[in-house]
Amino acid sequence: MSVAQPPGLRPVAVNLLGVVEHPELGGTPYRVDGDGRSYVPTGDGGIVLGPRLGESVFAWDADHAAPGACLVHPDQAARHALAAYSCIGNPVVVRTGHAAGARGAVLGQRGEQGRVIAWLAPEDLARLRPSDQVAVRACGQGWRPPGFPAEVTLMNLDPAALDVLPVTVADLDGSVTAGVRTTLPSKLAGNGIGRPSVSWDLDLQLRPPARAEGADPAAGEPVPAELVLGDLVAVSDLDVRYNMGYRRGWLTVGVVVHGASPMPGHGPGITPILTGPGDVLRARPDGAAHAGLTEHALRRLTAAGVELQ
């Protein structure tokens, strides 16, 4: 049972300030991919134009590219708080610059020093500039939906966002079922393992089909047929109530918030939303019929956020 979520407590919302990130590179532009080839990383943070929810995580030749803009804060402690308290579906509004007034929603977060991925309509995203200020109405950490079984922990999710995702509580046995694209084994968990789930995403070590040509499916190397940005994905034998780590028999469900990476130990990243023992939290692989977090759903949440202001 989670000690972080006693039942019956009402969530509070906090207005936070995010600043649109500028990408950063060191004095050497190169990174090295899993086969030893050097590359210059593009799309790793800041404002990324091109990728859209619903597109394959391998659709763009980029590194950790997210469909939106990354928000940070110049004070490191405030930046950690921004990443820890922001939740998927939280309303955001641009306060300065050419896109001032534009509204969107939090798509997820990324780790290390902490980043929040803000989704905006493409026409608004294109008017954004690094250092623009974006207000985030952070709400959701510590929230327990009524009727939710005590064994399942919910995190990183705005209370309004649960309704737009394929997650249901069964009346008969009180179990939670999430519709997912697929379930992956915990040995694919890469960067993010051992880190706190409220402020890091978890990279899944999936290689793009084109680069997996040397892969040997017989040896267990997965060659994903389809995985798109916004998908719900389950990871078996993983407990992410606090730090993320191996626990036999557990299940974790997350939303795919950024695309693939050529770096070894990295890959498409999920922001975790559900974790619990496998007999109470279940994944229903929907395959090609799966619909996770979509642009349509985020537009609905954004419209609802306007009413809250």
Next chain:
Amino acid sequence: MRVGSNATRLVSQVLAGEVWPALADRHGFRVGPDGQPFSLPGMGGVTLGVHCGDPATGYASDHLEPGASVRHRDPDANMALQFLTCVGNQVRVESGPAAGAVGHVIGQHAYVLVDFAGADMGGITTGDQVTVTATGQGLALADHPAVTVKNCSPGLLADLPGGTRDDGRLEVHVAAMVPAEAVGAGAGMVSEYANTDLMGAYAGLGEDLSLGLEGLRIGDIVALQDSDHRYGRGYRPGYLTIGVISTGQCMLFGHGPGPSSLLSGPAGAFHVVRDPDANLASWLHQGQEWSR
């Protein structure tokens, strides 16, 4: 290890480091696998009483770093110290009552970790200056082009049992095999910095957490299955990474005793021999009095 290499072509660099203090913050507690709060020593400073050959776990400690934990005060110089220092490199104490004492690098963990004889260790503390004679990065095995060497001094390579076999494979002796499921924090990082925490080595915790690794010792040579550390650290079926356990007990979930990477390549390039004596204690510090 009976193996051809470019060891005679490698230079040494003299590096400076400082025994770094243990660090904490005002909140004190971190959380364990079931949310248990803990505040435990082990990382930074000089951790006494745990040497190569001793059990890695079973201590009231978190991220136990045996011996002295060393950094450089300047961030860029520190990265040079962390990247260039290799397991087996010699370290000399330059200041304080233990000045003149000589120990050996047993791994990296965002610090260079140095094991000294127990009698010397008692005289070392935070702020003491040390000199590292760094050599080993760039080491290559002439007859094993598929195998990449990392963080391994030529002296350690010579000490390791095994070597080139008649069938062309590289024989390595390991004390334990580690399944891919055990790889925790450290995945996705470069192979020349810090180490790979292993989960499922949390002694005394539930069966749901165990991956059968509770018997690891500091200094054990281990084989990580389905791990490719040639260009960073990632999961790759059919690859093998050989490492040395350089850190011990952890309470933080997703963390654990960890190997620093030494050799990595396709599993077929190796012939692995299970050998309980495959531990740094079998080769380092021979001939010195090694009191506990």
